[in-house]
Amino acid sequence: MDSPIVSKEQRIKKKTLSQKLLAQWDIQLMIIPGVILVFIFSYLPMYGSLTAFQEYNLFKGFWASPWVGTKHFEMFVGSPQFREIMRNTISISLLKLIIIFPAPIILALMLNEIRHMLFKRFIQTISYLPHFLSWVIVAGFVGSMLSIDSGSLNLFLLSTNMIREPVNWLSIPEYFWAILISSNLWKEIGFASIVYLAAIAGIDPHLYEAAGMDGASRFKQLYLITLPSILPVVIIFLILAVGNTLNAGFDDLLLLARNPILLDVAEVIDTHVYRVGILSSRYSYATAVGLFKGIISIVLLTAANAIARRSGNSLW
Structure with missing residues (x-):
């Protein structure tokens, strides 16, 4: 004869989907606003993809x-720009x-190795702050720092005799990718580390005590x-990063590459859509x-999810 515990588990398994949803009505109710927002702003606009064809x-609308x-x-x-655009997009994304x-x-x-809590919180705070600055402000700050007239970088290099005359950093294509990646790194490194710090905080401290x-x-x-404990989180974010390979950036590239001479190394898919598609009113092309x-x-x-599934961690 089955025990009461086993029979109870069997009864739970036999519940239909509607019964499970009804039993969790209060929790399911909480996700309805999110589902509605996703439907309105993510799924309904997909109707506009028809314009690509x-x-x-x-004035005529979709069907006319x-x-x-x-x-x-x-x-x-x-187009003649296709190879250049794809090269820039893939190269910047891979970097x-x-x-x-x-x-x-x-x-x-x-940060996890820092034992002085006050110092740790100070480092966390100053590393988080740049994330909350818009790219307009960051681009202005970078432009001022790299200015040929009074930029702090040129002044420092001149004072140390590392260069003989000021360098117009934002007018030299060879330096642009380094400036772009450095700016993105400074802006996002602190905020992006929050998830990994949370994952580390969830590790059982007894494991460290036993190892010690x-x-x-x-x-x-x-x-x-x-x-190994934070590896599942790392893999999930790596999958998402691979899926966003063609999202090389938009705000940062548009604002940092204001000099037309940089277009050869700064034109990516998103900026191309903006310049050629939106500004020229070529909506179907965009x-x-x-x-x-x-x-x-x-x-x-x-593909990234399929490869990650072999390690036992995947999105689906």
């Missing part, structure tokens, strides 16, 4: 505008992935306990390029 006219098939996709792929993605993890691990009693050094505890980027992003996200 049309010669869209504002003539259909042109894949004309705008072919125009983008066949951000290689340099910026691991930086918050390293910062979180370093066994003679494990702080580095070994970091390598054998901390890193939609086609955006849809092109979205489809590739979905493929990359699915």
Whole structure:
């Protein structure tokens, strides 16, 4: 005869989906506003993707505008700028992935080793603050610091005799990617480390105590306990980062690359959509390029998730 506990579990398993939702009505009610917002701002606008296959006219509307098939996709792929745009997009995205993605993890691990709480909170605060500044302010700050007339970088290099005359840093394409990545790193490293600090805080402290009693050094505890414990979180964010490979940036590139001479190294898919599609009122072309980027992003996200599933951690 089955025990009462087993029979109760069996009864729970036999519950239908509607019964489970009804039993959690208060929790399900809380997610309704979020579902409505996602539907309105994420799913309804997908209707506009139809314009990618049309010669869209504002006055004729969606259904009255003539259909042109894949004309705008072919125009983008066949344009002289296509290779340059894809090169810049992929290169900048990979640089951000290689340099910026691991930086918050390293910062979180370093902060976790600080035992003086006041100093730790001070470092956390000053590293978080740049995230809350808009790119307009950050671009202005970077422009002032790299100014050829009174920029602090030029003044420092001149005072140390490292250069003989001021350098116009934001007018030299060879330096632009380094400036872009450095600005993004400074702005986001602190805020991005919050998730990893939270993951580290959830690790059972008894694991560290046991490792310490066994003679494990702080580095070994970091390598054998901390890193494996936060690995699932790291993998999830890595999957999302790979899926966003073609999102090389928009605000930062648009504001830092105001000098036309930098367009050869700063023009990416998003800025191309803005300059050629939006400013020139070529809405169908802009939609086609955006849809092109979205489809590739979905493929990359699915592939990254499939690879991550082998390690036992994935989004689905």
